[in-house]
Amino acid sequence: MSQQKVAIVGAGPAGLQAAATLVSLGVSVEIFERNGSPGGHLKQWHALFPHFQNATHALNPLLNGVKGITMHLGSKVSEISHNGNTWRLLSDDGLKYESDAVLLTTGFNLFDASRKEEYGYGVYPGVVTSAQLEEMFNGQRPWPFDKSLAAPKIGFVHCVGSRDVKCGNRFCSKVCCVTAVKQAIEIRKRFSDSAVTCFYMDLRMYGLGFEELYHEAQVNHQVQFIRGRLSEASPAVSGKIQVKAEDTLMGRPLKLTLDMLVLMVGMEPAVKLTAQNNHLALGKPGFGDGFMADRELNTPEYLQVTPGLFVAGACKGPASLPDTIQDAKAVSVDVYNFLKTKS
Amino acid sequence: MYHPFVLPFVVGFSVMGVVLVARYIYWLRGMSPGNRQRVLWGFFSRSTLLAVKEILQESLLHLKIFRVNPLLGFMHASLAFGWFMLIVGGKLETWYYTGNFFNPPYYAIFFRYFEPLTEGFWMNGVLLFYMELSLLIVLSGLSIAVVKRIRKKVVGMNNTTRHNPANRIALFFLWMVFPLRLMAESATVAVHGGGSFLTTVTSSLFLSHDWAVWLELPLWWAYSTGLGLFFLALPFSRYLHIPTEMVMLLLKKWGVQPEPGFNPEKGVQAFEVHSCPGCGVCLDVCPAMGAGINSFQSAYFVRQVRAGHNYETIADMCLNCGACKEACPVGISLESLRLDARSHLHRKANFDHRYLHGTMTLWRDTTEVVLYTGCMGRINPKTTQAVKSLLHEAGVKFIHLDEHESICCGRPMALAGAAEQAKMLIQRNRELIHGQNGQLLVTTCPICYRYFSSEYDLNIPVLHHSQFLWQLIETQKLNRHKGNLRYAYHDPCELGRGANCYDEPRNLLYTVGELVALSSERNKALCCGNNIGSLTLAEEQKQKITANTLTVLSENSPDYIVTACPMCKNTLSRQSTLPVRDLAEVMLECKEVNVAGSRTRKKQASVNVTP
Numbered sequence: 001m002s003q004q005k006v007a008i009v010g011a012g013p014a015g016l017q018a019a020a021t022l023v024s025l026g027v028s029v030e031i032f033e034r035n036g037s038p039g040g041h042l043k044q045w046h047a048l049f050p051h052f053q054n055a056t057h058a059l060n061p062l063l064n065g066v067k068g069i070t071m072h073l074g075s076k077v078s079e080i081s082h083n084g085n086t087w088r089l090l091s092d093d094g095l096k097y098e099s100d101a102v103l104l105t106t107g108f109n110l111f112d113a114s115r116k117e118e119y120g121y122g123v124y125p126g127v128v129t130s131a132q133l134e135e136m137f138n139g140q141r142p143w144p145f146d147k148s149l150a151a152p153k154i155g156f157v158h159c160v161g162s163r164d165v166k167c168g169n170r171f172c173s174k175v176c177c178v179t180a181v182k183q184a185i186e187i188r189k190r191f192s193d194s195a196v197t198c199f200y201m202d203l204r205m206y207g208l209g210f211e212e213l214y215h216e217a218q219v220n221h222q223v224q225f226i227r228g229r230l231s232e233a234s235p236a237v238s239g240k241i242q243v244k245a246e247d248t249l250m251g252r253p254l255k256l257t258l259d260m261l262v263l264m265v266g267m268e269p270a271v272k273l274t275a276q277n278n279h280l281a282l283g284k285p286g287f288g289d290g291f292m293a294d295r296e297l298n299t300p301e302y303l304q305v306t307p308g309l310f311v312a313g314a315c316k317g318p319a320s321l322p323d324t325i326q327d328a329k330a331v332s333v334d335v336y337n338f339l340k341t342k343s
Numbered sequence: 344m345y346h347p348f349v350l351p352f353v354v355g356f357s358v359m360g361v362v363l364v365a366r367y368i369y370w371l372r373g374m375s376p377g378n379r380q381r382v383l384w385g386f387f388s389r390s391t392l393l394a395v396k397e398i399l400q401e402s403l404l405h406l407k408i409f410r411v412n413p414l415l416g417f418m419h420a421s422l423a424f425g426w427f428m429l430i431v432g433g434k435l436e437t438w439y440y441t442g443n444f445f446n447p448p449y450y451a452i453f454f455r456y457f458e459p460l461t462e463g464f465w466m467n468g469v470l471l472f473y474m475e476l477s478l479l480i481v482l483s484g485l486s487i488a489v490v491k492r493i494r495k496k497v498v499g500m501n502n503t504t505r506h507n508p509a510n511r512i513a514l515f516f517l518w519m520v521f522p523l524r525l526m527a528e529s530a531t532v533a534v535h536g537g538g539s540f541l542t543t544v545t546s547s548l549f550l551s552h553d554w555a556v557w558l559e560l561p562l563w564w565a566y567s568t569g570l571g572l573f574f575l576a577l578p579f580s581r582y583l584h585i586p587t588e589m590v591m592l593l594l595k596k597w598g599v600q601p602e603p604g605f606n607p608e609k610g611v612q613a614f615e616v617h618s619c620p621g622c623g624v625c626l627d628v629c630p631a632m633g634a635g636i637n638s639f640q641s642a643y644f645v646r647q648v649r650a651g652h653n654y655e656t657i658a659d660m661c662l663n664c665g666a667c668k669e670a671c672p673v674g675i676s677l678e679s680l681r682l683d684a685r686s687h688l689h690r691k692a693n694f695d696h697r698y699l700h701g702t703m704t705l706w707r708d709t710t711e712v713v714l715y716t717g718c719m720g721r722i723n724p725k726t727t728q729a730v731k732s733l734l735h736e737a738g739v740k741f742i743h744l745d746e747h748e749s750i751c752c753g754r755p756m757a758l759a760g761a762a763e764q765a766k767m768l769i770q771r772n773r774e775l776i777h778g779q780n781g782q783l784l785v786t787t788c789p790i791c792y793r794y795f796s797s798e799y800d801l802n803i804p805v806l807h808h809s810q811f812l813w814q815l816i817e818t819q820k821l822n823r824h825k826g827n828l829r830y831a832y833h834d835p836c837e838l839g840r841g842a843n844c845y846d847e848p849r850n851l852l853y854t855v856g857e858l859v860a861l862s863s864e865r866n867k868a869l870c871c872g873n874n875i876g877s878l879t880l881a882e883e884q885k886q887k888i889t890a891n892t893l894t895v896l897s898e899n900s901p902d903y904i905v906t907a908c909p910m911c912k913n914t915l916s917r918q919s920t921l922p923v924r925d926l927a928e929v930m931l932e933c934k935e936v937n938v939a940g941s942r943t944r945k946k947q948a949s950v951n952v953t954p
Contacts, residue, residue, distance in 0.1 A: 115917060118722035165882045167917055232721045234747075242747075287918040288886070 003028045004339045005099040007089050009077045012040025014313025014328040015105035020065030021332035029069055034076035046137035049182040050209035081279035101308040101335050106315040108267040111161025120233040126241045127261045145259040151193040152259040156180045157230050158200040162266030168288030173266030174318040177203050178210045180264050181217045188221040197224040267318045291317040310335050348564040349449040355571030362578040373609030378599045385597025394596035398589050403427050407672040414498045421484030428477035436470050455528045456563050459535035475541040481521050502626035504642045513580035516573035523569050527562035530555045581621040588618040605683035607648045615675045619645040625667035630870040634887035641667040641677050658684040660880045664836040664870035685760025694764045699771045712741035713781035717788035719909035726909050729927035730787050730808050737820040752791040758876020785811045789838035789908045809907045809926050813847040823933050828856040831901035834868035835908030848907050855933040859899040871911040889918050
């Protein structure tokens with residue numbers, strides 16, 4: 001078959017992996033990425049659960065795999081349309097591209113923690129997100145408390161913006177529980193006299209090695225796990241944060257003064273597909289708009305009846321890095337088979 | 344002066360009279376001695392005259408509805424006042440004709456049958472004309488009512504009440520009564536002659552003499568039967584409101600207070616419950632209606648209360664924005680009625696308030712302002728911080744009463760129907776507030792503000808922070824320049840309709856920028872979609888209300904949505920694509936911009952300004 005072309009939207013792990021797989025199958029690929037560099041959220045991450053693998057060790061093979069592939073960085077695709085056998089992409093900067101198939105790997109956005117004003121993100125400097133904590137581990141961001149502090153007290157709030165009907169996100173973001181456990185252990189390793197408390201709804205240790213990590217956090221690292229939601233965070237003396245919660249297992253209210261409060265922000269879809277006349281617009285999702293697996297894939301007007309449009313990775317729903325990479329490989333084979341039947 | 348056809352009317356009318364008197368006596372007997380005293384004192388006072396005036400204005404002329412919707416007002420006025428004119432005219436006719444003031448009631452109602460050919464200027468010239476004019480007025484109102492049932496939009500209503508069978512039966516007879524009267528009178532005119540401008544025309548239009556002879560008596564029978572059946576149905580349908588509303592207005596003017604608790608069959612509350620005509624004005628103003636929720640509106644709530652079941656769940660679903668109370672043409676105390684109806688919901692809940700006794704009363708030096716930010720302030724730290732910064736900037740000496748510990752103001756308890764529990768909180772909080780030795784209490788929460796002002800009986804004045812900030816601007820303790828950012832202001836229910844505070848927040852926004860006009864604002868403002876006291880309305884439904892309100896707030900593309908209630912802010916900001924701020928945050932941000940010098944209007948991708 002003559003070399004057929006696939007446009008990939010998004011250069012996160014899913015997009016990079018899919019590009020490498022498709023090229024190895026003899027398909028011509030071009031990648032469109034709205035940010036200035038590839039790698040998605042992974043490039044800001046420090047270490048990965050459950051084995052504390054260095055994130056750059058996971059990212060580098062993905063970047064090496066796409067060497068020689070044309071990548072349009074800083075190019076935000078705003079619409080795609082289908083005409084006969086040809087797909088047309090249009091980006092905000094006026095770029096046009098035609099291909100035989102389109103693969104959307106648009107990934108996720110982190111939940112904007114300032115939407116939960118009661119936790120004080122953006123109000124008190126000691127309140128940070130889980131992603132910012134990774135940057136602190138990386139040395140890219142200063143710690144919000146004095147590092148020479150003898151025994152810093154640090155709290156983690158699970159499910160910030162996930163499983164939260166009031167925020168329009170009913171779903172579980174899946175990876176935050178084990179991420180919090182991983183980060184709690186890292187804190188305990190870094191600050192040997194620190195005290196770490198996790199506030200959770202319930203812990204979802206679904207993957208291999210996750211439960212073991214949770215056990216290790218309690219037994220070897222004395223991380224406290226309290227089942228209860230935080231009711232509020234308020235300022236205490238000298239930049240500390242006072243949190244109130246209910247220990248629902250003990251059935252009593254709880255008050256703690258912390259040096260840092262980490263909000264485990266969940267995932268939200270980065271892009272919403274909307275059918276407009278004869279094209280699909282890639283827009284900003286609104287309140288309560290779910291992932292593509294929830295909405296667009298089930299909408300018969302497009303995707304399922306539109307041959308040549310494929311979706312992979314975390315834009316379909318919350319996913320861990322290994323899940324995303326495996327999905328990208330699997331969908332790449334679907335794309336390859338589709339191109340083969342077409343030629 | 345008698346014919347057997349009057350019997351259906353006489354029976355219906357008598358049964359209605361007996362039932363009404365029995366029910367009214369039963370309700371009145373439920374009044375406390377204090378209220379009975381008020382009735383006695385009020386009976387021979389000016390209040391009675393004022394009540395009569397109000398009965399004329401509202402029960403008959405329906406001026407309140409008229410002001411809002413002239414066509415709808417005309418419909419109600421022509422039905423009620425027209426009928427009233429017929430009753431008065433009937434009395435005058437029989438009085439003048441017989442020379443006796445007292446005649447059997449059926450004689451006046453079926454006067455045209457008994458006396459088809461009256462003579463003289465007054466009887467034939469004036470009274471006959473007047474009676475037919477009155478009938479025409481009623482019929483014109485009736486035709487609007489029929490149109491309203493079929494095409495409600497024609498009379499400017501988006502929603503009409505869904506009636507239950509008893510009401511539909513009564514409605515059917517009411518609709519039948521006046522056309523039947525017209526036809527019966529026309530038949531009599533066709534047979535005997537006489538009649539004025541209306542019946543002479545109608546009789547010549549569709550009744551030949553032969554037919555009229557044959558039809559006259561059956562038509563009078565039908566008219567009497569229709570009227571009798573309507574009166575029979577009246578005490579058991581929504582039309583009970585017709586006599587009850589008048590008694591309610593009297594009782595209210597005499598200052599009769601509702602009996603404590605929920606009493607749909609006792610005292611003034613019973614009269615209120617049965618004064619609801621189910622007119623449906625409360626439906627169109629209900630913010631939930633715009634979100635497609637049509638199960639718990641006041642008309643349905645009151646109907647359930649009368650039916651005596653299921654009213655608690657309906658009462659609990661409502662978010663208490665007060666829009667229906669504001670619009671109710673009868674003036675029923677819907678909000679307190681609803682809260683009282685909730686009182687049974689949580690009777691089994693075990694409220695533990697032992698901690699109240701452990702809270703210290705702090706006696707402090709005199710301070711200018713006691714700041715109370717409430718529980719909602721705790722989940723809106725930006726608002727709290729902004730207010731404190733502004734107070735510092737203005738050089739106001741203040742203490743933050745609930746910076747670390749706080750007791751709820753009690754309003755959520757009251758909203759949940761737990762009035763007794765709320766009283767415990769009020770008492771403890773009052774001690775705390777009085778213990779601060781302050782001159783003024785300022786709160787950032789309209790929910791607390793309304794409760795402090797209405798229930799607390801404090802020894803210092805209470806202001807909402809918007810009012811206090813406006814005072815600071817007026818006295819130039821705070822200085823701001825006008826910028827060109829555009830703000831849409833959301834009236835919080837508790838501050839606007841609840842505490843009648845509409846202007847100060849707007850004045851503040853005028854000071855620093857432009858205020859965009861909205862299609863529903865001030866006392867018609869929509870609910871944010873949340874309430875601290877009712878927990879049964881599903882989150883999805885609340886979010887539909889919020890989305891609907893946000894659509895209105897965004898309609899003129901403002902730069903910011905601004906509100907003055909931490910709960911509204913919390914609810915709106917979760918769903919809004921536009922930034923949502925508290926007034927205090929806006930005032931603080933404007934300082935920074937003002938200090939930085941000139942400001943430039945933020946460029947927006949989709950500026951769509953409709954004047």
